[in-house]
Amino acid sequence: MSPRDGLARMFLEANGWAAAARAPLAGDASNRRYERLSHPRLGSAVLMDAPPDKGEDVRPFVRIATHLTSLGLSAPRILAQDEAQGFLLLEDLGDGLFARVIRDDPTLERPLYEAAVDVLLSLHRAPLPQDLTAYAPPLMTDMAALAFDWYGTHGDRPNATARAAFTAAFLPLLEKSAGEQSVLIQRDYHAENLIWLPDRKGPARVGLLDFQDAMTGHPAYDLVSLLQDARRDVPREIEAGMIARYLAISGLNRDVFDAAYHLLGAQRNLRIIGVFARLCLRDGKAHYVDLIPRVWGLLMRDLDHPALTAVAPLLQNSLPAPNPDLLRWLKKRCGTIQTL
Numbered sequence: 001m002s003p004r005d006g007l008a009r010m011f012l013e014a015n016g017w018a019a020a021a022r023a024p025l026a027g028d029a030s031n032r033r034y035e036r037l038s039h040p041r042l043g044s045a046v047l048m049d050a051p052p053d054k055g056e057d058v059r060p061f062v063r064i065a066t067h068l069t070s071l072g073l074s075a076p077r078i079l080a081q082d083e084a085q086g087f088l089l090l091e092d093l094g095d096g097l098f099a100r101v102i103r104d105d106p107t108l109e110r111p112l113y114e115a116a117v118d119v120l121l122s123l124h125r126a127p128l129p130q131d132l133t134a135y136a137p138p139l140m141t142d143m144a145a146l147a148f149d150w151y152g153t154h155g156d157r158p159n160a161t162a163r164a165a166f167t168a169a170f171l172p173l174l175e176k177s178a179g180e181q182s183v184l185i186q187r188d189y190h191a192e193n194l195i196w197l198p199d200r201k202g203p204a205r206v207g208l209l210d211f212q213d214a215m216t217g218h219p220a221y222d223l224v225s226l227l228q229d230a231r232r233d234v235p236r237e238i239e240a241g242m243i244a245r246y247l248a249i250s251g252l253n254r255d256v257f258d259a260a261y262h263l264l265g266a267q268r269n270l271r272i273i274g275v276f277a278r279l280c281l282r283d284g285k286a287h288y289v290d291l292i293p294r295v296w297g298l299l300m301r302d303l304d305h306p307a308l309t310a311v312a313p314l315l316q317n318s319l320p321a322p323n324p325d326l327l328r329w330l331k332k333r334c335g336t337i338q339t340l
Contacts, residue, residue: 146274
């Protein structure tokens with residue numbers, strides 16, 4: 001038993017869950033681990049193991065979960081916590097991930113996406129929690145430039161000239177059309193972080209996961225995350241219909257919102273391409289490379305929007321398309337780059 005396993009066992013014993021059977025759950029790209037607990041008397045729960053010595057901190061999760069549940073949304077309830085050691089005992093929302101439910105019953109695709117949009121509409125009407133960091137244009141631009149740092153050079157020395165030209169062109173576009181900081185953005189709002197809870201009512205039918213990195217940002221951001229999904233193909237008619245639903249209920253200006261949507265789409269997709277390349281090259285997680293072509297296709301669609309005219313040629317000329325040779329090259333170098 002590792003020291004970490006011993007700490008987890010002590011946490012469960014202290015909170016009455018020592019008798020629970022434990023089974024691993026799929027994790028994410030972080031250092032967090034998850035286990036499903038099955039207790040003969042208490043039922044099921046989820047153990048989050050977020051080791052502080054690996055840079056994890058459970059406090060943001062607790063804070064945002066508490067805020068979301070106070071609004072009547074279905075974030076997991078916190079059953080027990082040890083912030084110092086990095087353990088949380090969470091309500092088990094089940095296995096009904098949107099991606100899985102839609103795969104098993106495609107007729108539910110539109111209703112589930114409508115429910116997810118309604119969560120955003122409800123959240124965007126609510127007051128912001130105190131002291132959230134802003135996902136402001138300078139930070140967004142720097143995050144988008146990860147595509148130049150890790151993907152554009154295959155992990156070799158970044159092209160500082162191309163990166164500087166991109167940031168100089170992209171920052172003013174974000175400041176002009178997508179710099180609003182009016183809502184809480186969860187930042188990973190997509191079909192593998194949403195759980196279908198059909199027995200609940202209204203927006204509470206959507207279980208929420210992986211929101212600990214929430215910030216303040218533009219109302220279009222999480223809608224882009226939902227509809228330009230790095231992990232599954234969202235039909236174009238669903239994307240258009242959900243944007244229309246959001247605009248009809250929110251009353252926002254379509255043209256203004258559309259420009260922000262595609263700018264934030266480009267920003268997000270550039271960041272994801274850079275992060276996926278980094279997860280391979282630095283962290284040895286080769287499977288993320290297989291997702292890059294889908295994200296690249298979404299980026300190319302965003303670059304077709306007039307709001308990105310000033311930056312589209314620069315990106316198309318500076319970043320290589322993810323052809324099979326490039327993808328094989330990235331995988332060949334997986335886990336070999338420590339830092340840039």
